[in-house]
Amino acid sequence: MLATAYAADVETAHADTGYFGTRDAPSRPQPLDLLTKGLLDGPLRTFEAKEHIFREGDTVSHVYQVEIGHVCIYRMMSDGRRQVIDFAYPGDMIALGAIAEHTANGVATTRTRVRCLSIASLQHVMKTDARLGVKLYEAMSRELLATREMLFTVTQRTAMERVASFLLALSRRNERNGENADEFVLPMTRSDIADFLGLTIETVSRTFTKLRGDGLIDLAQSVLVTIVDSERLVELSEGRTN
Amino acid sequence: MLATAYAADVETAHADTGYFGTRDAPSRPQPLDLLTKGLLDGPLRTFEAKEHIFREGDTVSHVYQVEIGHVCIYRMMSDGRRQVIDFAYPGDMIALGAIAEHTANGVATTRTRVRCLSIASLQHVMKTDARLGVKLYEAMSRELLATREMLFTVTQRTAMERVASFLLALSRRNERNGENADEFVLPMTRSDIADFLGLTIETVSRTFTKLRGDGLIDLAQSVLVTIVDSERLVELSEGRTN
DNA sequence: CGTCCCGTTGAGGCGGTTCAAAGTGCGTGG
DNA sequence: CCACGCACTTTGAACCGCCTCAACGGGACG
Numbered sequence A, B: 001m002l003a004t005a006y007a008a009d010v011e012t013a014h015a016d017t018g019y020f021g022t023r024d025a026p027s028r029p030q031p032l033d034l035l036t037k038g039l040l041d042g043p044l045r046t047f048e049a050k051e052h053i054f055r056e057g058d059t060v061s062h063v064y065q066v067e068i069g070h071v072c073i074y075r076m077m078s079d080g081r082r083q084v085i086d087f088a089y090p091g092d093m094i095a096l097g098a099i100a101e102h103t104a105n106g107v108a109t110t111r112t113r114v115r116c117l118s119i120a121s122l123q124h125v126m127k128t129d130a131r132l133g134v135k136l137y138e139a140m141s142r143e144l145l146a147t148r149e150m151l152f153t154v155t156q157r158t159a160m161e162r163v164a165s166f167l168l169a170l171s172r173r174n175e176r177n178g179e180n181a182d183e184f185v186l187p188m189t190r191s192d193i194a195d196f197l198g199l200t201i202e203t204v205s206r207t208f209t210k211l212r213g214d215g216l217i218d219l220a221q222s223v224l225v226t227i228v229d230s231e232r233l234v235e236l237s238e239g240r241t242n
Numbered sequence C: 001c002g003t004c005c006c007g008t009t010g011a012g013g014c015g016g017t018t019c020a021a022a023g024t025g026c027g028t029g030g
Numbered sequence D: 001c002c003a004c005g006c007a008c009t010t011t012g013a014a015c016c017g018c019c020t021c022a023a024c025g026g027g028a029c030g
Helices: A119-128 A130-156 A159-176 A190-197 A201-213 A230-238 B119-128 B130-156 B159-176 B190-197 B201-213 B230-238
Strands: A044-047 A052-054 A062-068 A071-076 A082-088 A105-108 A112-118 A183-185 A217-221 A224-227 B044-047 B052-054 B062-068 B071-076 B082-088 B105-108 B112-118 B183-185 B217-221 B224-227
Touching: A044 A052, A062 A119, A082 A190, A082 B130, A112 A119, A119 A130, A119 B130, A130 A159, A130 B082, A130 B119, A130 B130, A159 A183, A159 A190, A159 A201, A159 A224, A159 A230, A190 A201, A201 A217, B044 B052, B062 B119, B082 B190, B112 B119, B119 B130, B130 B159, B159 B183, B159 B190, B159 B201, B159 B224, B159 B230, B190 B201, B201 B217
Parallel strands: none
Antiparallel strands: A044 A112, A052 A105, A062 A112, A071 A082, A071 A105, A183 A224, A217 A224, B044 B112, B052 B105, B062 B112, B071 B082, B071 B105, B183 B224, B217 B224
């Protein structure tokens, strides 16, 4: 999911199918970089950790591509609870899918630099070049698939399965971005993870502790994850192995 | 959600925001009927209950618009569990969002007539008329929003809240289709509902029984729902009222 | 040094699942 | 036309995974 609608990589379209894909990714990189030719040359902006890039209800002025840093996409529900939708990593597009108003909030979890893409120019290109609309349609479709996968995960899988899958997804994501797949820093808090996985912070914490106790991961610091036994981690993530 | 990506009403775009919207619908009917002019004139096909209209993995030859009947959209997960994604009612488009292969199954739950729309002609129009791509992009975006709403529902709400919301959504849907909002037949089984709401059939059944016992609904037959006290039902669906 | 935020750990309770069995409606065949 | 089988639904009892509430620990920052 990492690369998704609200945080989608339109170009390479490497929709990971989501954190918890037990199936093949819906589709793989496509050529035809409609966005890069002339569109992805907007200005850069930098946000400190905890700064919002956009908020729900804001008029959509831009969509963004993360260059450096990490963004948490979330929505506040009527009862005050928070639903974390996604975490955007470098390369991901965010705020896509919002038509008039932003339908979610985007907050930097670490110091983040984004490239701004004005919605006006996007819409202009959409009107003249039919390929862009199609491309965005496909990106949204992939995202939808990933979100449905998540829907299943969250309803049917145990806390252990969810957390294991989550860590593996981060690992893969880091690998794809040319970073260390076996040791990485979590750019989000336990609370972010909990609200993403549909768990409480206590359960997330306990699950991490259990994984460390069982020797599957190491946690030198609470945010520094080392994957020790990825094989068993995969087994756990696929469930029915508890 | 009823009207959604895999079962989306592209034209009127009355994405109900989903069964469990605690917020406003993301957007309301839009004009500009790109599909109706020349595209929605495909052949009709009829399916008996339990007949599949398309299956996951099938090459996409058509998308469909339900004219009469009801379709259950679902996916089978690797562990054998089923995730019901949506129920399509008359007026809904189904199989939209599938690019090359179908990513879900569509099965008629009652005798169903659909209008077929060849994917080739859709793609042809998309290439020549930029508006269609945009339209589909927007439809997918709305669907995505609805699915995220569902994600929240399923992780954070109780069985009672989910079932109450579900019934209310069906009620509204019937009303919109010019049918009785307070008494209607469920076109799906308890199992379908359970797999949609992320519950077991036992829990769904018990919740129905409780609702009847509390005088909020009546169940002359297991599939015949009469909404007796919609006000209290709304309260229940919004939770924190148990 | 105190405060705040975040993470960890413990104890107890509960909602929903699991397993089991009985009830209901309907189509089919004798 | 009734008897049977089958699919679906309902109900009961016991269990359990996660949540809730509560307390404590540790690092960052003023």
